[in-house]
Amino acid sequence: xxxxxxxxxxxxxxxxxxxxxxxxxxxxxxxxxxxxxxxxxxxxxxxxxxxxxxxxxxxxxxxxxxxxxxxxxxxxxxxxxxxxxxxxxxxxxxxxxxxxxxxxxxxxxxxxxxxxxxxxxxxxxxxxxxxxxxxxxxxxxxxxxxxxxxxxxxxxxxxxxxxxxxxxxxxxxxxxxxxxxxxxxxxxxxxxxxxxxxxxxxxxxxxxxxxxxxxxxxxxxxxxxxxxxxxxxxxxxxxxxxxxxxxxxxxxxxxxxxxxxxxxxxxx
Amino acid sequence: xxxxxxxxxxxxxxxxxxxxxxxxxxxxxxxxxxxxxxxxxxxxxxxxxxxxxxxxxxxxxxxxxxxxxxxxxxxxxxxxxxxxxxxxxxxxxxxxxxxxxxxxxxxxxxxxxxxxxxxxxxxxxxxxxxxxxxxxxxxxxxxxxxxxxxxxxxxxxxxxxxxxxxxxxxxxxxxxxxxxxxxxxxxxxxxxxxxxxxxxxxxxxxxxxxxxxxxxxxxxxxxxxxxxxxxxxxxxxxxxxxxxxxxxxxxxxxxxxxxxxxxxxxxxxxxxxxxxxxxxxxxxxxxxxxxxxxxxxxxxxxxxxxxxxxxxxxxxxxxxxxxxxxxxxxxxxxxxxxxxxxxxxxxxxxxxxxxxxxxxxxxxxxxxxxxxxxxxxxxxxxxxxxxxxxxxxxxxxxxxxxxxxxxxxxxxxxxxxxxxxxxxxxxxxxxxxxxxxxxxxxxxxxxxxxxxxxxxxxxxxxxxxxxxxxxxxxxxxxxxxxxxxxxxxxxxxxxxxxxxxxxxxxxxxxxxxxxxxxxxxxxxxxxxxxxxxx
Numbered sequence: 001x002x003x004x005x006x007x008x009x010x011x012x013x014x015x016x017x018x019x020x021x022x023x024x025x026x027x028x029x030x031x032x033x034x035x036x037x038x039x040x041x042x043x044x045x046x047x048x049x050x051x052x053x054x055x056x057x058x059x060x061x062x063x064x065x066x067x068x069x070x071x072x073x074x075x076x077x078x079x080x081x082x083x084x085x086x087x088x089x090x091x092x093x094x095x096x097x098x099x100x101x102x103x104x105x106x107x108x109x110x111x112x113x114x115x116x117x118x119x120x121x122x123x124x125x126x127x128x129x130x131x132x133x134x135x136x137x138x139x140x141x142x143x144x145x146x147x148x149x150x151x152x153x154x155x156x157x158x159x160x161x162x163x164x165x166x167x168x169x170x171x172x173x174x175x176x177x178x179x180x181x182x183x184x185x186x187x188x189x190x191x192x193x194x195x196x197x198x199x200x201x202x203x204x205x206x207x208x209x210x211x212x213x214x215x216x217x218x219x220x221x222x223x224x225x226x227x228x229x230x231x232x233x234x235x236x237x238x239x240x241x242x243x244x245x246x247x248x249x250x251x252x253x254x255x256x257x258x259x260x261x262x263x264x265x266x267x268x
Numbered sequence: 269x270x271x272x273x274x275x276x277x278x279x280x281x282x283x284x285x286x287x288x289x290x291x292x293x294x295x296x297x298x299x300x301x302x303x304x305x306x307x308x309x310x311x312x313x314x315x316x317x318x319x320x321x322x323x324x325x326x327x328x329x330x331x332x333x334x335x336x337x338x339x340x341x342x343x344x345x346x347x348x349x350x351x352x353x354x355x356x357x358x359x360x361x362x363x364x365x366x367x368x369x370x371x372x373x374x375x376x377x378x379x380x381x382x383x384x385x386x387x388x389x390x391x392x393x394x395x396x397x398x399x400x401x402x403x404x405x406x407x408x409x410x411x412x413x414x415x416x417x418x419x420x421x422x423x424x425x426x427x428x429x430x431x432x433x434x435x436x437x438x439x440x441x442x443x444x445x446x447x448x449x450x451x452x453x454x455x456x457x458x459x460x461x462x463x464x465x466x467x468x469x470x471x472x473x474x475x476x477x478x479x480x481x482x483x484x485x486x487x488x489x490x491x492x493x494x495x496x497x498x499x500x501x502x503x504x505x506x507x508x509x510x511x512x513x514x515x516x517x518x519x520x521x522x523x524x525x526x527x528x529x530x531x532x533x534x535x536x537x538x539x540x541x542x543x544x545x546x547x548x549x550x551x552x553x554x555x556x557x558x559x560x561x562x563x564x565x566x567x568x569x570x571x572x573x574x575x576x577x578x579x580x581x582x583x584x585x586x587x588x589x590x591x592x593x594x595x596x597x598x599x600x601x602x603x604x605x606x607x608x609x610x611x612x613x614x615x616x617x618x619x620x621x622x623x624x625x626x627x628x629x630x631x632x633x634x635x636x637x638x639x640x641x642x643x644x645x646x647x648x649x650x651x652x653x654x655x656x657x658x659x660x661x662x663x664x665x666x667x668x669x670x671x672x673x674x675x676x677x678x679x680x681x682x683x684x685x686x687x688x689x690x691x692x693x694x695x696x697x698x699x700x701x702x703x704x705x706x707x708x709x710x711x712x713x714x715x716x717x718x719x720x721x722x723x724x725x726x727x728x729x730x731x732x733x734x735x736x737x738x739x740x741x742x743x744x745x746x747x748x749x750x751x752x753x754x755x756x757x758x759x760x761x762x763x764x765x766x767x768x769x770x771x772x773x774x775x776x777x778x779x780x781x782x783x784x785x786x787x788x789x790x791x792x793x794x795x796x797x798x799x800x801x802x
Contacts (some may be wrong), residue, residue, distance in 0.1 A: 032643045036710075041639065042637060043630040050597060050626055057604035058619065062611070063541070070799040071542025082549045085598040086591060093633065095588035100637030101580050107639055108576055125418070129519035146325035150721035158631040175412035176506060177644060178571060184710045185643035186791070189572045191507060209723070213646040213714045215405050216613020217417045218332045221717035261280075 025203040027165070028107040029185040035103055042092065096115045105185070110199045113139035114165040121170070121177035121190040123216055124223040128158040138210075152226040157207065159228045161235040177223065178214035189212050202229045243251055269496050280649035280678070280778075291375035292373040292531045292781065296382050297360030298677070303389055304353040305748070311345035312741060314338040321735040322730045325720050335718040337419070341395060343406030348431045349392070351524035351658050354666050356434075358527060359442050361677065365772035365779060366796070368451030368461050368788040373444040377701055378419055381437035384762075388430035389772045403523035405716065407513060408484070410498035410506050415490040425488040430650075432477045439470035439477075446552030451771070453790040456546065460770055460796040464551050465530025468663055475562070476516035476523075484511035507572055508656065514565035522561040524658060528665035529596055532618045535672050536600050537797035538768040540607030544797040546599040553592035560589055570638045571645045579638040586636030593629055597622060611685030612766070613750075620695045621661045628656030631706060646716070649709025655702045664694070674754055675761030679778040682754030693743030700736030704729040770796040 081229065083170055115240040124140040136158040143149040170179055172190040180187040184200035202208065212223035230238070280298075285293060286514045297766065317338050321330050330338070364371055372378050395402050404413035412418055446467050450459065486497040487509065496502035498509050523665040537544040544550060566574055566582040600622050609615070634640040644650060666692075674682050708729040713720060720726055763774040771788060772779075 009457070026644070034642065035634070035637065035640050039634045043633075046491070046630060047626060050601060051623060053602050054619075054623065057601065058609055061540075061604060061607045061609050063608045068608045069541070071540050073542060073798060074547070075606050076645065077549070077599075078545045079545040081602065082546045082595065082599070086549075086595055087595040089591045090588075091588050094584070094635060096633065097584045097587045100583060100639045103575075104580070104583075104637070104639035106644065123431055136613045144327045146722060147721060149326065149719060175415060176572075180714065182713070185712070187642050188570045190499075191573050193505065194573050209721070210711075211712070211714045214409070215336075215646075216412055217403070217415070217715040218336065220336075220715075221332070221719045224721070225451075254357075 001117040002232055021035075026183050026185075028199075029183060031103050031107055032185045038099065042096075060245040071154070073107070076163065110167045110197070111151060111165040111201075113198055114167040116167045116169065117160075118169045118171075119179060120173055121179065121212065121216075123175060124212070124219040126158075126179075126210065126223075128225075131147050133241060134239060140219040140222035140224075141218070141249075142222070149222055150224065157226050157228045159235055159238045160202070160231055161232040162205050162229045163201065163203050164232060165199055165201045167197060170196045170198065176214050177212045177216050180211045180213040181227070182209045183210070205229055205231065219244045278370050289379075291371070291379045292740075293364050293372045293375065293378065294779065294781075296378055297357050297362075300360055300385070301357030303386065304349050304357060304622055307345045307349035307353070307389065307392070309744075311342045311350065312540050313440055313743065314342040314345075316737055316741060318342070319734040321718065322720075323734045324724055325727060326732075327719060330717045332402065333403060336384075336405075336716075337395075337401040340402050340405050340419075340424075341544060343390065344392075344427060345392065346658070347406060347520070347524070348427070349389070350585050350666075351662050352431075352435070352520070355466065355469060355524075356382075356385070356438055357526040358462075358531070358666075358669055358673075359438070362462065362772060363445055363466065363675070364440060364449070364675075364783060366463055366770060367446065367449060367454055368771050368784055368790075369445065369449040370783055372441050373449060374441045377437050378441050381441065384430050384790060385434035386433065386436065388427050389778075391423055391426050391430065395420070398455075403799045406726060407517070408487065409513075410487055410490060410509050411500075413487055414498065420490065421491045425484045428480060428484045432481045435477050437475045439473040442466060442470045443474065451788050451790060453792070453794055454771075457551065458794055458796065460530070460534035460549070461544065461550055461554070462527070462530035464554045466529040468554050469526045472519045472523050472526075472558055472561065476519045480516035482508050486512075499720060502756050505665045507569070510569050510572055511565070515562075518565040518568060521654075521657070522557055524662050526558060528621065528662045529554065530664045532598065532600065532621055532670040533596075534764045534768075534770070535614045535618035536622075537539045537771075538672075538766045538770075539610045539612060539618075540603050541610065541767065541799040542603065542607045543582070543606070543795055544599065545585070545602030546595070547795075547797065549595050550599055553595045554667050556592040557589060560592075564636075567636050567641070567715060570641045570684060573680050573712065576638075583636055586687055587633055589636075590633050597626060597629075601710035610766075612671075613682070613684060613691060614668045614672035614766075616688060616691040617664045617671065621668060622693070624656055624664065624791075625661035628653060628661055629655065643712075644709055645707040645715055648705045648713045651715045652702050652705030652709055655705065656700075659702060660695075660698050661728045664691075666693075667694070670747075670751055672766070674751060675765045676772055676775075676779070678755040678758070679761055680754055680756075680758035681761050681765065682750050682758055686746060686750035686753065688748035690743050693746055694740060695743075697739030697741070697743050701733050702736070702800065704736075764800060767800045769798045769800045773800065 013138050116131060121126040128136040138152060138156045141149045169204045170190040171194065172186055172192045174192060177188055179190055179198060181200055186198055186200055188196050188198035207228050208225055208228045212224040214218055228235045280621050290296065317330060318335060321335055393398055400420050400423060404417040404418040404424055408424050413421055446463055489495040490498050494503040499503045500504045500506060533544055533550060554788060564582055564586040566578050567586045570579050636652060671687050710728055711724055713726055714794055761777040
């Protein structure tokens with residue numbers, strides 16, 4: 001059973017390593033990947049250090065009638081060994097915490113040239129506000145079907161430039177939500193009455209998931225957004241497209257109001 | 269004052285009236301055990317309901333509100349009734365037997381504690397009635413929990429108040445009993461590790477529960493009486509609740525796991541038929557975990573907007589907990605060395621608990637590093653981690669404890685083959701259920717999701733989990749059948765079937781109502797762990 005578990009652990013390590021190389025360029029995912037590899041390697045080694053001797057002792061020292069019916073009553077401890085397995089783990093965890101500290105500091109330092117946007121969370125959707133006042137709303141869908149339930153229409157997709165650091169200032173209109181951008185591997189709570197921040201950089205074009213990660217009620221699981229990452233020129237064009245903006249803005253505002261009305265009192 | 273009446277009947281032959289009015293620690297222990305097990309099964313059935321819904325993406329069988337209700341109650345029942353409540357059963361039954369006492373220090377307070385716990389159970393059942401659902405999760409974070417969308421907040425608050433009150437009554441009682449009522453010769457450094465586990469657990473309960481009681485009281489006032497402790501619009505702060513909540517609820521994790529460590533230590537040394545390896549470092553490790561456990565709580569709040577320096581400070585204290593925990597694991601392995609390992613059902617459960625707890629611990633370390641946590645906070649990785657700790661280490665230890673002390677409790681042996689089979693089914697089912705949670709969590713799946721998009725291997729991973737959940741449920745069923753079958757038709761158990769050296773094995777099985785005929789005298793070099801020399 002233990003060997004089976006180790007097999008799965010090794011398999012998981014391999015599949016994660018593959019995934020890590022694909023997202024290596026994104027920030028702060030790249031930093032996270034470094035720490036993940038260290039942790040995974042240490043964990044597998046520590047598991048083996050404990051499990052292998054355990055299995056050997058379990059087999060070698062098993063009860064045998066007439067031959068080995070009770071254990072060595074004098075074998076009650078060994079100060080040297082006990083000190084060893086206090087000090088070595090102590091060094092390992094202090095190392096991990098310190099390495100994690102250094103990485104965390106980098107994760108929390110926003111690059112100077114970051115584009116700043118505001119994101120306001122509400123039950124159950126996201127409002128993205130750009131520096132020029134342009135807003136995009138992403139809403140939950142109540143559809144029974146998983147494909148339709150997780151489909152976003154074009155006007156609901158916020159657009160961001162690839163290869164550029166982006167700082168998001170986060171808050172919430174009602175209850176606590178959490179902003180999680182999947183390829184960036186970063187989470188931050190959106191707390192009413194507070195402004196929190198998170199920064200990331202995505203280097204490959206595409207549509208990426210944002211999920212709410214703090215439980216927030218009936219449709220928590222459908223509180224998603226799909227962010228389109230496009231080249232900077234295309235982003236600037238989109239940002240300036242005022243006529244398009246007004247239309248989409250109105251539509252989504254209307255839907256927003258409808259949802260509030262039908263949910264009646266779902267909000268404070 | 270009534271005169272003491274000599275009673276010859278064993279505990280299970282009592283009338284209904286005796287069960288209700290009893291102040292006997294053994295009967296109250298049984299009451300705790302039965303209540304905990306029933307609610308464990310209810311929580312398990314709710315988990316199966318959720319797993320069936322998650323088998324496919326989209327909405328199939330239950331509505332999101334029902335799912336959220338199941339999830340809330342599953343969390344509350346598994347933590348408060350099972351992982352904490354079950355130790356009330358073990359503590360009640362075993363503490364007086366292990367220290368050579370007639371009963372606990374305050375028998376009537378003990379009965380009041382149980383019936384308060386029972387009142388909480390009634391409230392938990394009331395939430396089953398449609399319209400009374402609670403949907404704020406077991407954490408009940410405001411402002412959401414003060415929002416009508418979250419269901420009946422009052423019931424949520426009363427569940428915490430009543431279980432909390434029961435916990436404090438139990439804590440005072442057990443601590444006083446262990447400190448004041450030990451037979452001569454049993455001291456701090458030669459009492460059972462189970463007693464250390466239970467005492468440290470109850471010290472945490474005593475110091476921590478007032479914090480959560482205050483938090484939910486403020487939540488109650490905010491929701492119904494218009495105060496604004498957690499309302500940011502009027503100058504309150506929702507993060508305050510999280511601080512108060514986790515100040516108790518993180519140490520509460522050690523409330524659940526420290527007694528499990530105690531049970532594992534008892535079982536491993538008995539079935540390795542030798543003293544526990546490194547007894548003193550085991551004792552120091554237990555108390556170190558209990559104390560350091562109080563300064564790690566913000567690792568639940570690494571992404572909630574608290575200052576970064578607090579995250580770093582609590583990151584160091586969190587990973588530090590890994591050191592005493594590691595000591596315990598290494599010492600258990602050391603106990604096997606040069607032993608005579610006898611594979612009975614309780615030993616299988618204990619060894620399974622150790623090897624699975626190790627996975628729970630190793631996945632817990634990175635969660636203490638804010639740089640790692642940001643990617644997996646509130647993801648299935650966290651769910652997998654705490655199910656390895658609570659769903660496996662604690663649950664396997666509790667089942668190991670059931671089988672280990674079953675002959676003492678009922679006076680009859682359980683069926684060995686069925687017991688072993690239940691272990692293998694449970695451990696296979698649990699791993700099939702919980703390991704994919706770690707994988708799907710690392711790939712970003714958020715927790716507390718009623719539905720999920722078709723993304724990567726999420727669908728397959730959820731389907732594997734659902735299969736695992738049913739295997740696990742079948743294993744639990746087998747285990748309970750084995751216990752019931754043993755109690756009804758098992759062979760008569762000898763006083764000391766495992767040749768343990770602890771005091772409870774020197775009593776007949778089941779113990780007489782008054783426990784010891786006279787205060788037991790232990791030998792000069794009494795060591796509760798090891799092979800019985802008599």
